[in-house]
Amino acid sequence: MNVIFDIAVIGGGIMGCGAALRLSEGGMNTVVLEQGDIGQGASGVNAGTLSMQIKRVKLMPYAIKGHEMWEKMGDQVGFHRTGGYTLAFNDKEADLLHERMSMKKEAGANIEFVSPDKIISSEPHLSKKIVAASYCPDDGYANSSLTGQYYRNRLRELDVSYIEKFGVTDILEHEEGWKICSGARTVVAKRILLAAGGWCKKLAAMIGADLPIRARINTVTVTERAPQLLSSILGHATGLLTMKQKENGTILIGGGWQGKGTPEQGRGQIDIKNLIPNLQLAKFVIPALANIRVIRSWTGFEANVPDFYPLAGKLANRDNAFILGCVRGGYTIGPYISKLMGDFILGRETEMPLFDPSRDIIEGRLI
């Protein structure tokens, strides 16, 4: 290929595709380089929860904007606004719930506290052992399996180039900017944006940047089609459980239980000693799950840095290299923050501030 792209986006997840769309709209000749298929990383295997209650306080305004964008995508991504409860089953969890949800409410989320009785009247299948709960009517979910299809269609409509099965193995400086290699294949671009999710650390290292990126490996499970057991999405005060029943009756169970493996080793595997308590907890919350069949459990990688804030800005203080990743709750926030990132690269003023990767990243508060 003799084309010199204005920018090569490495990683075809929500972050990369979202930014590529914005960059292309802004007039840049853009290419997305993806090691597998578009939208098959974290963006395609996550639990799809669009919940204000599990968003970080400081990221709330971004989540609200992201949520609005998902709602607009609507049926194409299987969007549903169902309302969501976060549940506490003992006093300690109840305290935690009150402290956290009050702060999130203050940050703009539409959250209220509800009595256990009220929940049971609208969700009769839940355990009667609930001690306290919060509710957000805006919460809902989308179908992450459709991420790839959705973004692939958008890229094709806008005529944005994308190359699948292009695993970047090296990034070299080039008179025009960068030469990006996948084995013997190469692409030349004036700028690069790293949006490679759990794999960002390795890619940043290719241009000499050492970022404190770590990857978590989260587990999700889906059941067979079950009779109606749940109409809202559920969370747990500790964050150890998320649940939703999709339109087709299948129930998704998540909660960030850890699997095994690293992004470098491939897709990762579930870890039976974490899967079992994850399912036990789900059954504790909805006892009728006991007789439902489990169809599939899987894992996906989610990157973070020690302060748990995004990396979104210039990479290694260069003017022609950028990074976007490590966004907690990145499925919800992704469409919005990637648009901001596009604006930033286009030299426009961003509607909300980004998160400079060269800040002092200190260990964040993990209770």
Added chain:
Amino acid sequence: MVSSLIGCNMYDVVVIGAGPAGANAAIDAHDHGLRVLLIDEGRDAGGQVWRPKSGSILKASVTSIERKGNQLREHLQKSEVKRKFETRVWHIEKSDNGGWIVGLSGPDDEKQVTSRTVIIATGAQERIIPVNGWTLPGVLGLAGSTALMKENLLPPHGRSIVAGTGPLVFYVASEIQRLGGNVTAISTLNSKLDWCKALPSMILKPRLLFQGLCWVLSLYLKRIPIFWRTGIITIEGENAVEGVTITKVDKDWAPKKDHQRYIPCESVCYGQGLLPEISASRLTGADHYYDEKLGGWVPTIDDLGRTSEKGIYACGDNAGILGVTVAPISGKRAAQAVIEDLKGENPGAGQSNLKMMQKFGRAMTVLNIPRSGLIKFIDDETEICRCEGITKRDIDHEIAHGAQSHNAVKSGTRCGMGPCGGRFCMDTVAMLTAHHTSKTREEIGLPTARPPLRPVILDTLSGDLDYDDLPIPGVSPL
């Protein structure tokens, strides 16, 4: 190294699948002093080919195939190999101490076992190319129909059409006749020439060749028409099978639409050979490759059946469709590998005439290799994924809009996301993707392997939670 040194609830070998391959592997490993656990979801050993008869008809007369199955079961009984039947393996995971954790769902309380090694002998599954009407009651897979006949000694009901590829067509038809059923016609995509080409390899196993000739002869004697180079294009009927339309095919097995014929019938036994059942070996992370002569995707193994994952071995049809003559030997060889690797002994399992048998098995499998014209049998409205109701049109649309791999088609359409886990539609999706994108099977790949291997009731996996024991790993940051 002596196995008794290992913790007492740790096995040396867990063998998954008690067909001819797995059962022989288990017996040999046990005979060499290893702690063996043999697991199968069936009621007893024997697998698909030597399937035990159901209890009510045990007294019925015994065929040579049954005799072999009974011998194996007796042998197992004597050897005192520990067995768990009606038990499903739903998960295999590398444990931290270098062994393997095997997750079970079965009648007893043991939900997990650990083992130093695992021999995977899960056998084969049917390949059925979907055509219009294939989901009607009265349609059976070829292999499925043999299972029913072996277990209950009952032929399919009414007039039967037996159709598809390879030797199974003739075996099924002759069994139906033997059990008092009524075969109206046989339709096979193969030509007589295909069989002639297989002859040199078949002569290597004269007894099997003779057996095959007997099947065909018995059909000729009963004047059952055999339509060579034809395939079923539609299975007709309102609520159940009422008939089939068969059509002539060209050398690529594409239907010639002007050479069709309607045949009334009440049952259809239909299939295009066997695929290796690799879901278990894939879950271990072992490498696999595509070889159509072995039936499709198979684990990469050495001579004795060692996969690329330390401690994981594969034998029998799941390591390549080579049939029942090869299976027991490949089981013994896998046991030999385990014995070598765990005890450092060389038990020297017989080479016997393995090469010859492999050649025979391969010649049979080659008769089943789907040719490019076969997908023209699949109508736009034909359901490819029965669990989710996904048609060929849906899949074609997804591919036309840029889906280039198995995972991509699956995510976009839900094809393969139902309870069967894509077991039945996987191969057809790959055929369609290959057709539209001219990518190779390797490039298209397979959907990611994930547990459970079969759907399992949540309760049988998880037991109850003591809420206060809930390991709280730390709360997400504010």
